[in-house]
Amino acid sequence: MDISTPDRFWQQFLSETGRDPEDRCSxxxxxxxxxxxxxxxVAMVMAGKKTATFxxxxxLQIDGEPVPVSGELYLVFDRxxxxxxxxxxxxxxxxxxxxxxxxxxxxxxxxxxxxxxxNKMQENLEDEGAVVGFDFKPDMLLVYQTFRCIYKK
Numbered sequence: 468m469d470i471s472t473p474d475r476f477w478q479q480f481l482s483e484t485g486r487d488p489e490d491r492c493s494x495x496x497x498x499x500x501x502x503x504x505x506x507x508x509v510a511m512v513m514a515g516k517k518t519a520t521f522x523x524x525x526x527l528q529i530d531g532e533p534v535p536v537s538g539e540l541y542l543v544f545d546r547x548x549x550x551x552x553x554x555x556x557x558x559x560x561x562x563x564x565x566x567x568x569x570x571x572x573x574x575x576x577x578x579x580x581x582x583x584x585x586n587k588m589q590e591n592l593e594d595e596g597a598v599v600g601f602d603f604k605p606d607m608l609l610v611y612q613t614f615r616c617i618y619k620k
Contacts, residue, residue, distance in 0.1 A: 473542055476550035480618045493539035496520075496554070497546070505546040511576050512543055513552050513619045519574035523592055524561060524608040525601040535559050535612055543616075552619035559612050564588070565605045574613060 477492055498508035498520070511517035527534060539556045564585075572584035592603045601607075 473544075473550050476620070477542065477553075479620075480553050484618055490540065492553075493535070493541055495542045495544055495550075497544050505544075508577075509543055509545050509551050512554065512616055515616060517574075517576035518615060519571065519611065519613045521567070521575070521588065522610045522612070523595060523599075523601070524610050526595060526599050527610065529599050529601065534561070534610055540617075541614075550620075552616050554614040555617045557613045557615055559610060561608050561610055563606045564592070564609055567609065567611070571611055 473495070480486070481488055481490060498505055498512065498517070508517060522535075524534070526532075535556055537556050537558055541554050541556070542550045543552045543554055545551050567581075567584075567588075569581040569584075572578060572581055572588075575584070578584040578587060589603060592607070596603055
């Protein structure tokens with residue numbers, strides 16, 4: 468039986484970092500954003516320029532996904548579905564869209580100011596809501612996750 472590339476990458480990560488072989492991957496991430504392709508965002512993560520992401524709490528609930536937890540480890544894939552790095556969640560905060568500060572939004576590394584971030588994020592949430600089944604509201608809850616890249620190849 469051939470072991471998959473993500474499994475090989477994970478085993479290499481555990482071995483090279485001396486982590487506990489029982490450590491488990493909490494999932495995988497593919498970053499997408501208007502004006503950026505996935506590979507550009509992955510490069511920003513690997514360079515430490517993108518250290519946060521936002522998710523709609525409604526999307527997680529509708530999809531039956533648990534809210535992420537600090538300390539979880541995730542594989543990050545490029546657009547070719549190749550594992551590129553492992554990130555560790557440092558913090559997870561749930562807050563209304565309207566309460567996001569520039570300091571928080573800036574950690575996504577994609578926008579020049581809070582107004583640009585709000586406009587882009589609102590468009591993304593409206594598009595996502597049309598697919599998943601919710602309406603955008605300025606007080607809708609977002610899951611704000613900060614992370615650090617702990618392994619890359």
